[in-house]
Amino acid sequence: xxxxxxxxxxxxxxxxxxxxxxxxxxxxxxxxxxxxxxxxxxxxxxxxxxxxxxxxxxxxxxxxxxxxxxxxxxxxxxxxxxxxxxxxxxxxxxxxxxxxxxxxxxxxxxxxxxxxxxxxxxxxxxxxxxxxxxxxxxxxxxxxxxxxxxxxxxxxxxxxxxxxxxxxxxxxxxxxxxxxxxxxxxxxxxxxxxxxxxxxxxxxxxxxxxxxxxxxxxxxxxxxxxxxxxxxxxxxxxxxxxxxxxxxxxxxxxxxxxxxxxxxxxxxxxxxxxxxxxxxxxxxxxxxxxxxxxxxxxxxxxxxxxxxxxxxxxxxxxxxxxxxxxxxxxxxxxxxxxxxxxxxxxxxxxxxxxxxxxxxxxxxxxxxxxxxxxxxxxxxxxxxxxxxxxxxxxxxxxxxxxxxxxxxxxxxxxxxxxxxxxxxxxxxxxxxxxxxxxxxxxxxxxxxx
Numbered sequence: 001x002x003x004x005x006x007x008x009x010x011x012x013x014x015x016x017x018x019x020x021x022x023x024x025x026x027x028x029x030x031x032x033x034x035x036x037x038x039x040x041x042x043x044x045x046x047x048x049x050x051x052x053x054x055x056x057x058x059x060x061x062x063x064x065x066x067x068x069x070x071x072x073x074x075x076x077x078x079x080x081x082x083x084x085x086x087x088x089x090x091x092x093x094x095x096x097x098x099x100x101x102x103x104x105x106x107x108x109x110x111x112x113x114x115x116x117x118x119x120x121x122x123x124x125x126x127x128x129x130x131x132x133x134x135x136x137x138x139x140x141x142x143x144x145x146x147x148x149x150x151x152x153x154x155x156x157x158x159x160x161x162x163x164x165x166x167x168x169x170x171x172x173x174x175x176x177x178x179x180x181x182x183x184x185x186x187x188x189x190x191x192x193x194x195x196x197x198x199x200x201x202x203x204x205x206x207x208x209x210x211x212x213x214x215x216x217x218x219x220x221x222x223x224x225x226x227x228x229x230x231x232x233x234x235x236x237x238x239x240x241x242x243x244x245x246x247x248x249x250x251x252x253x254x255x256x257x258x259x260x261x262x263x264x265x266x267x268x269x270x271x272x273x274x275x276x277x278x279x280x281x282x283x284x285x286x287x288x289x290x291x292x293x294x295x296x297x298x299x300x301x302x303x304x305x306x307x308x309x310x311x312x313x314x315x316x317x318x319x320x321x322x323x324x325x326x327x328x329x330x331x332x333x334x335x336x337x338x339x340x341x342x343x344x345x346x347x348x349x350x351x352x353x354x355x356x357x358x359x360x361x362x363x364x365x366x367x368x369x370x371x372x373x374x375x376x377x378x379x380x381x382x383x384x385x386x387x388x389x390x391x392x393x394x395x396x397x398x399x400x401x402x403x404x405x406x407x408x409x410x411x412x413x414x415x416x417x418x419x420x421x422x423x424x425x426x427x428x429x430x431x432x433x434x435x436x437x438x439x440x441x442x443x444x445x446x447x448x449x
Contacts (some may be wrong), residue, residue: 010343014179031056032432033071036081038414039063039367042379042399045415049427053086056404058432083426084414086131086381086399088407089363090156091307091387092288093263095136096359097143098176104311106176106357111138116146117176118444120154122360125307125440127409127428129397130156134239134263136172136180136204137165144200159393160239163206164193164227170216171208178342180209187226194230203230203393206263209250210243218243225257232258239263240285253277261286261391263352267331272315279345286391288352289339291338292331293369296320303423304361306441309448330444338408343375352385365401373417380419406432 039051041063054062054075062069071077096119097111109354123131137143140161165171165184171181184190197205207227208385211218228238237260242251247268255278265287266275296304296316305313307348338401343349351370353362363384370380390396396405408429413421428435 013245015168022078026254029073031075032078033075034078034080035066035071036083036084038084038292038398039361039408040086040378040381040416041401042087042382043401044382044386050081052333053400055432058406060400060402060404061404077306080153080410082412084411084421085400086239086409086411086422087385087398087426088382088409089127089132089361090392090394090424091123091353091355091384092350092353092388092391092395093130093290093354093355094123095354096123096131096133096157096360098138099359100137100358101312101444102309104309106174108176111142113142113146114370116142116157117151119359119440120146120151120157121440122444123155123363124153124308124360124428124430124435125358125444126363127425128155128363129407129430130158130392130394132158132204132352132392133159133177134160134204135208135241136177137161138180140200147201152433153430153440155430156400156425157396159202160204161197161200161202161258162204162207164190164219165208166219166223168219170212170218173216175211184223185217187222190223190227191230191275192401194227194236195233198231199399203236204260205238205367206241207234207238208241209254210241211245212243213245220255220349221253221279223346225255228258237261241244242268243264244268248272248275251275253286255282258282260284260346261288263288263290264354265289265335267335267338268336269336274343276341276345279342279347283346284348285373286348286350286387287342288338288350288374288388288391289335289370290354291335291339291350291366291369291373292329293365293372296365298324302363306443307361309445318333338374339370339375348387348391349375349379349383350388351380352388361423364420367419367422377419381415381422406431 035052039048050066091346097116099106100110143159162182164184167183168179182193184193208218231238240254240259241259241263244267247266251266298320353366355362368382386398410427412424412426415421
């Protein structure tokens with residue numbers, strides 16, 4: 001394993017240009033000693049300027065400062081001087097499988113094992129160890145089989161299965177998503193849906209509490225209370241999508257009903273003192289904001305050109321030009337204020353992209369937008385690593401620490417100086433194995449213009 005790791009890192013680092021010399025491959029057994037990098041371990045504690053860590057059989061077995069101990073004689077050695085290491089990221093809100101990124105189509109027919117796997121590989125390429133797909137699994141048996149298989153070289157796939165709305169067409173309104181959610185118009189139907197999801201090993205139930213500006217029925221309070229109570233009785237949690245017209249009022253009632261998390265922050269108005277007091281009453285509540293900032297700026301386009309077809313780059317360029325002309329949207333400013341007030345109230349803040357059309361790279365623009373709302377780079381990194389691991393009950397991910405999965409990202413620059421440096425990736429390791437980013441990049445661009 002170690003030889004593959006070192007060879008892959010050498011190729012990845014060489015491709016990254018002058019930021020640092022690639023280490024020479026060293027034949028070894030199943031142990032690798034990494035040294036010299038600045039380490040941001042995901043805990044939120046102070047960084048280690050020159051760290052060292054030992055990886056054995058896909059697990060961190062020792063983490064500390066360089067010089068605190070001698071590297072074991074049996075381990076290969078990798079010099080990461082000049083680099084920064086962070087835990088591999090976690091996306092707590094994604095929707096994968098319905099978009100063919102190479103041809104730009106969106107349909108249920110795209111929901112195949114091959115396309116799901118490509119999305120998970122794209123996610124891994126950008127430094128993500130695990131992703132939660134919330135509620136739009138068109139083919140549940142396929143999704144659960146892939147979740148259980150855990151394919152190598154790809155992000156770990158978590159899923160809530162098909163979520164619950166008032167009717168199957170009362171969830172997301174894009175044509176290719178209509179009809180996927182479970183419908184529940186009575187408490188008994190809500191409880192039955194939870195029972196079915198529990199049988200599939202689902203941990204987090206997704207519900208939509210949104211009437212889409214009066215165009216569809218909204219999940220009734222007695223129904224979502226039944227869903228929440230049934231889920232809790234079975235050891236499950238519930239996360240709620242809030243609408244854009246009555247989100248604050250619904251959020252307050254959902255808090256009283258015992259909801260565990262919000263798949264968005266409140267988006268219809270500024271949150272008030274009553275809401276903040278409710279959050280303080282329920283300190284286990286989390287939110288993953290999914291901020292409505294621009295997907296990209298002009299500076300992002302060369303980076304994205306590595307993995308996206310030209311028509312998508314053209315679309316993103318047009319969006320970037322519009323943002324430059326118009327400035328931040330009122331919705332973005334509102335949600336920034338609400339994110340700050342959620343933090344003030346003590347709500348647990350994770351990170352989720354709500355992506356599906358754009359896969360993988362949006363974690364980095366979401367991190368940028370969270371920092372743009374006033375969170376520090378350290379807070380943003382912790383949200384996307386340790387906090388998300390806690391939200392998703394991923395006990396082996398989220399930090400660089402002894403006993404944890406050796407899933408980490410090697411960066412060419414320090415994200416505490418500029419959060420946009422999370423995209424300056426030299427190498428990605430998942431479960432101790434280097435992701436072959438060169439091979440993935442070639443595959444992503446094969447046959448596209």
